[in-house]
Amino acid sequence: MYEGQTFEVILNRMLARVPDSVDKRPGSIIYDALAPAAAELAQLYMELDINLALSFADTATGEYLERRTAEFGVQRKPATKAWRKGLFYASGDVPMDVPVGSRFSLGDLNYTAVSRIAAGQWLLECETVGVIGNQDFGLLLPIDYIEGLARAELADVLVPGEDAETDESLRQRYTSAINEQAFGGNVADYKQEINAINGVGGVKVFPVWNGGGTVKCTIIASDFNPPSPTLVDEVQTLIDPLVNSGQGIGLAPIGHQVTITGAQPVTIDVVATLTLSADTTIGQVQSDVEDAIRAYLLSLRQAWADESALIVRTAQIESRILAVPGVVDITGTQLNGSAGNVVLGDDQIPVMGTVTLNE
Known part of the structure; x- marks a missing residue:
């Protein structure tokens, strides 16, 4: 609304109100007197634009978006802690229970034993909020001594931890709640x-x-x-x-x-024959190709809730593989043993399987 109110526009409009009999050239008394006021007005108009954008849900951000959505009962989701499965063993790989509240560490993160799932299996809560609690797997170290404990492992993600909800996600939930x-x-x-x-x-x-x-x-x-x-x-x-x-x-x-x-997982196995650039080997591109396919399948899963059914398309996988440095061409692509697309059911999602690349 105020975008056109630049310093030059405001100053020229102010100078237009001064009689032409007065010297209005840059450096003149009236020019130098009006210029600072025009600069302040231009800054004011910029701030008015910002404030106007922050007053509407489609352009507001941060605290201002939260205040708008809260008027309709839509609150930003806070960051949450991951719930993980912990496996505990005494000597000889015998499952062993640990005390409630026992604390363990893996890397920079700590986990607390919350409740027993089965013998030697415990629900662990990450002490740090966010998706970072979903990422590590492997051997746990007890923070306090636990008698008889020979080995502890951090295993499955039971309930994923989440980062604080993004502005875009909050805006989408708000729009859905209204519409x-x-x-x-x-x-x-x-x-x-x-x-x-x-x-x-x-x-x-x-x-x-x-x-x-x-x-x-x-x-x-x-x-x-x-x-x-x-x-x-x-x-x-x-x-x-x-x-x-x-x-x-x-x-x-x-x-x-x-x-x-x-949602039921459907494993997607990919077989393809690649033409590579000079001095490039299959081993050099294998990891990048897998990452490209993994990212595509993730994008499908992210859209799953809004789609009646997902289709894993051969053309989409080929286009992503062709974007990998060192890949010149691709032929003979098969998904789960077939040259066609894989059509999933309405409650199915694709997950990464094996990727077999030939040259």
């Missing part, structure tokens, strides 16, 4: 409630999937991988703790029998 009014257990209501649960990255809702009053909700984890049974159980408990009870004890309305399931 898709959630009410009384409609599809928008289920999406809003389940997406707000820590560890959930997306959900598909299947109403009346097994008769009247039944609802199936299929979720994907916030790291866009298949959710762990622990995460599925947690969501089930929050939505409908007595499975298919219809009693409205959880967030589901009375009469709704809700079943929570996880």
